[in-house]
Amino acid sequence: xxxxxxxxxxxxxxxxxxxxxxxxxxxxxxxxxxxxxxxxxxxxxxxxxxxxxxxxxxxxxxxxxxxxxxxxxxxxxxxxxxxxxxxxxxxxxxxxxxxxxxxxxxxxxxxxxxxxxxxxxxxxxxxxxxxxxxxxxxxxxxxxxxxxxxxxxxxxxxxxxxxxxxxxxxxxxxxxxxxxxxxxxxxxxxxxxxxxxxxxxxxxxxxxxxxxxxxxxxxxxxxxxxxxxxxxxxxxxxxxxxxxxxxxxxxxxxxxxxxxxxxxxxxxxxxxxx
Numbered sequence: 001x002x003x004x005x006x007x008x009x010x011x012x013x014x015x016x017x018x019x020x021x022x023x024x025x026x027x028x029x030x031x032x033x034x035x036x037x038x039x040x041x042x043x044x045x046x047x048x049x050x051x052x053x054x055x056x057x058x059x060x061x062x063x064x065x066x067x068x069x070x071x072x073x074x075x076x077x078x079x080x081x082x083x084x085x086x087x088x089x090x091x092x093x094x095x096x097x098x099x100x101x102x103x104x105x106x107x108x109x110x111x112x113x114x115x116x117x118x119x120x121x122x123x124x125x126x127x128x129x130x131x132x133x134x135x136x137x138x139x140x141x142x143x144x145x146x147x148x149x150x151x152x153x154x155x156x157x158x159x160x161x162x163x164x165x166x167x168x169x170x171x172x173x174x175x176x177x178x179x180x181x182x183x184x185x186x187x188x189x190x191x192x193x194x195x196x197x198x199x200x201x202x203x204x205x206x207x208x209x210x211x212x213x214x215x216x217x218x219x220x221x222x223x224x225x226x227x228x229x230x231x232x233x234x235x236x237x238x239x240x241x242x243x244x245x246x247x248x249x250x251x252x253x254x255x256x257x258x259x260x261x262x263x264x265x266x267x268x269x270x271x272x273x274x
Contacts (some may be wrong), residue, residue, distance in 0.1 A: 001237050017220075024112065024205055029217055034052065036049055036053065037051075037053045038050075039061055039171075045082075046062075046088075047085050047086055047087075048083070049149075050083070051058075055096070056072060056076075057099075059134050061141075062093070063136075064135065064141040067136075068089065068115070069117075069133055070118075072132060074129065093117055101122050102120075103117065105117070114157060149179075151168075151244050152161050152167075152172050152183075153180070154167035156186075166198050169184060169187060169198040170198070170202070173201075184199045188200055188214045192225035196221065201229055201233065212238060217247075219231065224254035228253070228256055231260045231261050234267075234268070239268075246265050247265060249261035
């Protein structure tokens with residue numbers, strides 16, 4: 001099938017936006033910054049919060065949500081940080097791949113539909129590059145119920161379903177903001193064990209020492225899964241003062257918790273010795 005294509009030379013992002021929008025806010029993040037990749041597609045428009053995420057991972061996510069296929073060079077995979085709010089597919093792609101050139105191929109029967117985008121560096125590689133294709137040409141992923149940290153906080157405040165709150169905690173565990181940490185610490189005492197486990201693991205991944213007292217209390221939780229999550233978190237966040245807390249769980253009635261406690265004691269002891 002014949003296709004219509006245009007070569008798009010990437011211009012400064014503020015020239016691509018309509019006059020009623022402010023210039024795009026890009027974030028300069030160190031390589032060690034937490035990765036965030038949250039994306040939503042509504043009626044052919046994209047809203048996304050992308051921080052320190054690899055270009056190919058972002059394009060694959062976009063491919064799954066739009067049905068667009070991306071052709072990229074294997075070695076071209078820089079970290080991307082950009083916020084998008086209600087922008088067209090073309091603008092989203094141009095801003096995500098702002099350091100690259102892009103060629104857009106359109107459906108000959110539906111000229112407004114982008115079928116394929118070829119993304120390539122502005123300078124030619126010294127050697128023949130490998131090529132990979134991201135996407136299958138069909139939409140395979142729908143929107144998540146929660147798209148932003150603000151929505152995640154709202155979900156936890158409103159006491160939504162367990163699945164929705166688990167998703168909210170996942171998003172907040174990636175942000176590490178003060179509000180997110182406060183919400184996770186509160187969720188450690190949630191009535192649902194799935195939420196308590198997710199909150200404990202999120203706080204541990206963020207290295208939040210202030211959450212340690214509440215996590216230590218969860219070593220006595222009635223649910224074995226919560227106790228096991230707490231054991232692992234204490235091993236990551238604790239010090240020599242927490243060894244006795246873990247030793248008490250060597251004789252836990254749940255074999256999984258007892259085994260986790262033994263492993264946690266060894267890890268915490270080794271870290272203390274260092």
